[in-house]
Amino acid sequence: MHTRNLIACALVLVSLLVSACATRVEVDGNFPAALTHKLPLRSVVVFDEAFASHRFESTQGPEVSVFVGQIQVELFTGLADSLFQYSSTSTKMPTNSEADLILVPNVEDVQISMPNESQLKVFEVWIKYNLQVFKPTGEPVADWIMTAYGKTPTRFLKSNTDALQQASMVAMRDAGAHFITGFARVPEIQQWLRHRSTSTSESSGSTPL
């Protein structure tokens, strides 16, 4: 019995030590409304399960786990509200949608750099998004590869968790800046917008927003 207790204690101690070495971050925060002109469009943003529960995990070197799923759903919901006249969200690709376009954001890659790896005194976070844009019929309009970058300097007595949380928030804001300033400049989207405005002005029955 005594040996059993000793083993249990040792196991608890070892697991505590192992978890003390790991960095687990659940990114949370708020984003301001974007100061931009609204495009006269109705949009649906589709957040699939993989996107809404995305977690970056690295086991090379010290274990790092960063959960960005929820915060990026909040980010893209807010961005769509700011950029489009009307916007809604869905967890599935809509059929027979009344929207003008459907946006499906996907996370292609997440990379994290810690000061002990880069020899720089900054924590860095890169996120590569693939923003797929579809017509309501499901026909693709564009595959926009959108990168976001955030960094935060190391600070005395600042934990890795706090630093990664901060760097991730900077990266998210950067993604927002890229989305707002770049959406209408993506050549395929630009072409679609031009074509749409021509066709809506030509067709007498349609009611453009």
Next chain:
Amino acid sequence: MKSLTALIMLTLLITLSACTTTTVDEYRENSTALTLASGERVVVLGRRHYADYETEPDFIDCIGEKLKADKEILVLPEKEFVDLLYPWFEPRTAPLGLKRLAKMLDEPMIAQRFKEQGLHYMIWIDGSTETTDRDGSVSCAVGPGGGGCFGFATWEKTGTYEAIIWDLQTLKESGRVKVEARGSSYMVAIILPIPIVAQVQDQACDGIGLQLRTFFMGNRAGEAS
């Protein structure tokens, strides 16, 4: 008793030598002081677009505090400004020059937001505080009978910052202030480690903050008297 006195003397000596030297340079477009009408504000922003460093947010806050110390200058906090103008003052989108800012202000929505906030001057701060030299070492050990540290370590920090003032009404540069602060810090360990840290960033903030105030305070002081 003698050894205790010697130890105190040594600590005092090191404390005195752990000071910071600050050099401040300034450039003014003209000798007249910058004016702020009633309700007009200043915003202080840090440059964050470089890959290897970024101007510390607490340094920007410190300069803001120095500017508004006597409540003569109204300062819009950096975070509030960046959120109000999101996404136009993020590291990716912030204007690096006056031409770009002028183009940005051609957009009525952005210009309106500036007007609503009563902004007259924008001060950009670029720089950071880095550890430039390090020497010595301190070792600590713990044993069954107790533990302690022994050794001596020293490190030097240099803070280099430049402030550029933009007049948002004339869209011209009003002046620049450059500050360089250096300081050596020490750690003496005889059983207990005693750090003697030079406040390099605080000194740089004092230097740049007080100098920036002189750009505005000339006229304000004149108006008051």
